[in-house]
Amino acid sequence: MTAKDRLLAISACAAALAFSATPAHADGNVTCDSGPQENWQPISKLKKKVWLERWSLLKTQVEGDCYEVYARTETGQAIEAFFHPVTLEKLVVFRRGKEIFRAKGFDG
Amino acid sequence: MGGWKKYLLWFVLALPAVSMLASLLRDSALPMDLLHPSGEMSVRLMVLAMLPGPLSEFFGGNRLLSFWLSVRRNLGVAAFAYALLHLAIYVLDMQSLPAILDELSLPAIWTGWLSLILMLPAACISFEAAVRYLKRNWKRIQRIVYLAFAAGIAHWLLLDWQWQPAAVHAAPLMLAWMLRLIARIRRAAGRTVS
Numbered sequence: 639m640t641a642k643d644r645l646l647a648i649s650a651c652a653a654a655l656a657f658s659a660t661p662a663h664a665d666g667n668v669t670c671d672s673g674p675q676e677n678w679q680p681i682s683k684l685k686k687k688v689w690l691e692r693w694s695l696l697k698t699q700v701e702g703d704c705y706e707v708y709a710r711t712e713t714g715q716a717i718e719a720f721f722h723p724v725t726l727e728k729l730v731v732f733r734r735g736k737e738i739f740r741a742k743g744f745d746g
Numbered sequence: 747m748g749g750w751k752k753y754l755l756w757f758v759l760a761l762p763a764v765s766m767l768a769s770l771l772r773d774s775a776l777p778m779d780l781l782h783p784s785g786e787m788s789v790r791l792m793v794l795a796m797l798p799g800p801l802s803e804f805f806g807g808n809r810l811l812s813f814w815l816s817v818r819r820n821l822g823v824a825a826f827a828y829a830l831l832h833l834a835i836y837v838l839d840m841q842s843l844p845a846i847l848d849e850l851s852l853p854a855i856w857t858g859w860l861s862l863i864l865m866l867p868a869a870c871i872s873f874e875a876a877v878r879y880l881k882r883n884w885k886r887i888q889r890i891v892y893l894a895f896a897a898g899i900a901h902w903l904l905l906d907w908q909w910q911p912a913a914v915h916a917a918p919l920m921l922a923w924m925l926r927l928i929a930r931i932r933r934a935a936g937r938t939v940s
Contacts, residue, residue: 715848716778716839734852735852735854
């Protein structure tokens with residue numbers, strides 16, 4: 639094995655390492671102050687909330703102590719919305735990193 | 747570098763893209779899930795392509811750096827390829843031209859387009875004949891990549907509002923540029939003394 643081959647092997651490992659690293663998630667700094675998880679409502683209940691908003695749902699997930707929804711609005715806008723896991727209240731909505739809605743009094 | 751080594755390098759560089767496309771085809775990921783990894787890979791490769799230049803100015807020639815310099819054009823082209831993949835995934839995710847045009851005015855989005863557009867000139871002249879034909883201008887055109895990098899980082903920050911991941915990627919470059927500055931100051935001082 640020549641020196642160049644060794645270097646190539648090292649860089650291959652470095653690339654593999656970079657590839658395996660998991661990316662940090664967007665807007666991970668919203669906090670809902672939602673208490674213990676056993677008091678949370680099932681995340682599937684968000685489907686109805688999303689339907690009531692007339693959004694089309696892409697994905698729901700738990701983000702920190704909040705429920706997070708990725709959806710499209712009626713006009714096709716890509717949005718990310720945070721809901722309170724206990725009350726299922728819509729707390730804050732982002733469009734491509736820009737806040738477009740915030741519930742009155744919510745500062746999480 | 748040529749022959750099988752080049753193929754091996756491109757094989758390694760293509761692995762993340764293959765894995766992303768496979769997860770799309772298997773339905774284990776939505777297009778939106780791949781936006782972050784593809785964009786991040788593009789930034790990482792851009793950083794890897796931009797590091798060896800300033801580092802070799804400081805450390806001089808050694809085997810690692812000369813190898814790194816010999817593959818950096820490949821890394822740059824791969825960064826552009828991942829940026830294109832990022833765009834393709836974005837189009838797949840949005841699924842509608844009016845929706846794409848509608849969010850073009852958002853700062854987090856137009857900075858991404860700007861970064862891609864700024865990568866174009868450097869990517870277009872990344873072949874041997876262009877290097878020979880453009881001579882000194884080749885390097886000048888390649889420097890537009892600095893602006894592309896800045897726009898890419900702005901795109902990332904404006905979307906995520908988390909400075910740490912972007913800072914981790916920018917930090918090695920900052921350090922390398924600082925070292926290059928030191929090397930240049932030393933050389934200038936050496937010249938005035940002699």
